[in-house]
Amino acid sequence: MIYAQGAMILSPSSKDAVDPLSELLAVLGVRSIRCTRLEAAGDWSLAFPAQARLKFVAVRRGRCCVLLPGQSAFALATGDVFLVGHSPYTVASSPGVDPVDGMALYAGSDQDVVCLGGHETVMLGGGVAFSSEEAGFLLEALPGFMHVAAGAPSASAVRSILDLMENEVGQSRPGNALITARLAEVLLVEAIRAHIADHGEESCGWIGGLADRRIGKALCLMHGNIAFPWTVGALAAQVGMSRSAFAALFTRRVGRPPLDYLAGWRMTLSRHLLLRNEADVASVAAQVGYASPSAFGHAFKRSFGHSPRKG
Template sequence: MLSRSSTSRADPLSDVLTVLGARSGGRTRLEATGAWGLAFPERQRLKLVAVLRGACWMILPGEPARRLAEGDVFLIGSSTHAVASHPDIEPTDGAALYAEPGCDVVRLGGDDTIMIGGSITFASAEASFVLDALPRFLHIEKTSGSAAAVSRTLDLLDAEAGREHIGGSLVTTRLAEILFVEAIRAYVAEHGEACVGWIGALADRPIGESLRLMHGAVAHPWTVAALAARVGMSRSAFSARFARRVGKPPLDYLTSWRMLLARQLLSERETNLASVAREVGYLSQSAFGHAFKRTFGYSPKAEHR
């Protein structure tokens, strides 16, 4: 499981990934030559793929095909997709090729093109909290100004993948997790001002700071006015900017985050409802129960059984 940050400064991305139970789903490899194409179904996970050699095309429904070159990295959200040597190729079922236990390498005739992939899965049913904050397809080109850290991690991952040293599986899994985080950082650096969603909003100085404030003191009785004052903005300007960048008003976001955190606490701890309510900012157990039921459709007592 991706671990919670040990620093004193709040890190919303690490917080969310930890609460949602984000885990590396292991590593896959594809070697191919000639004409080939593989299709994959929609899944509630994030899939990260790096092109180590050659080139390929990524095809997503309703979007133009994208060519990916050696050194490029891409992240796919919850969407059906296909990868192929050419966009005109009719793809076959790629998921079936990796379906057998222990089958993490697929070879299609040669190795003109080599790709390695990994996935981030979520133990929580609320994976949409992350998936909705990212585009369906995130492309980080080798030539991108933000790609240096991604490239370094990719080089380490490629070198480790070809070794037979003890602990190799653990090392490659951790490197895949690091590559995922570096890809998110590159996305924020390149597109933060243009994207909607709390991950992109981290690149916005006042809005990113307000997110860190809420995550760093989730039980604090925050108001829009208090948050605005802390980041040096008027209440109205802050509220409008937050809603535009994050996609929902500040206190709606805070409630969503509190409820996700509360559900994790209820499912993992031997504790009472009142203490969980206080930990996420509710003095009234009744108010906490109503907020929880509005969010998830059932009472916190059902989660706590």
């Protein structure tokens, strides 16, 4: 048992731990965005706007670079994959080429393949968008740019899925749309896994937290039992750390203190449930760990500016 804030509370069992990434994607209502192909040669540059989505771009042949606001150009080669969140970005043959609107080139519903002068460079793109208003919780917690190198030991699954995708994009075989959508979703998760395995210790934000054994366990415990009366001391004890050391490490890794993160996820989950009319206010308050609807209502209004009865 754990003692916290002068009261005795039972420690939740390890079976309560869940996978936070799977839970977030389920709550956010992911849906695949269209998978596309780019073939290009010579000088070219395509700019894409910021959107509430998580996108991957894979270089299947050749070389290119990706440019994000305020950052130096990042060189990519055959087999490299990058993921980009809620940020504008440009892919180009080289940094000095003036970009054109990439979205316009793919504007047609059947325009999945764009050819620009040849096929020295071939790229595949895809990813997921979110049907939930809570997408910001995930996108703000992830690095704006994640790179998975072609030679990374953890990227073998990514390479296998890309081989399958390349056989589907731009084709008109039965079930093509379904296969490419599902492959895109699996590829995205595998790319995140590969990034965690190869760069997790260097990453700030949520990915950095999942990569750390102790902080990752704490995140799983919070997501696994959202209604439990967690304290910093209780979480620290569960992961075998002192209270102060745990609080400092969690804040450094995740970018916000443990109970601030927990409160944010409780609000995110509660609004998801209320918007879908899955339960009334009192039931939702209990589900996310509030002792009374009144306390829940005050917290909800602080977060969203209106009462939970308005969704």
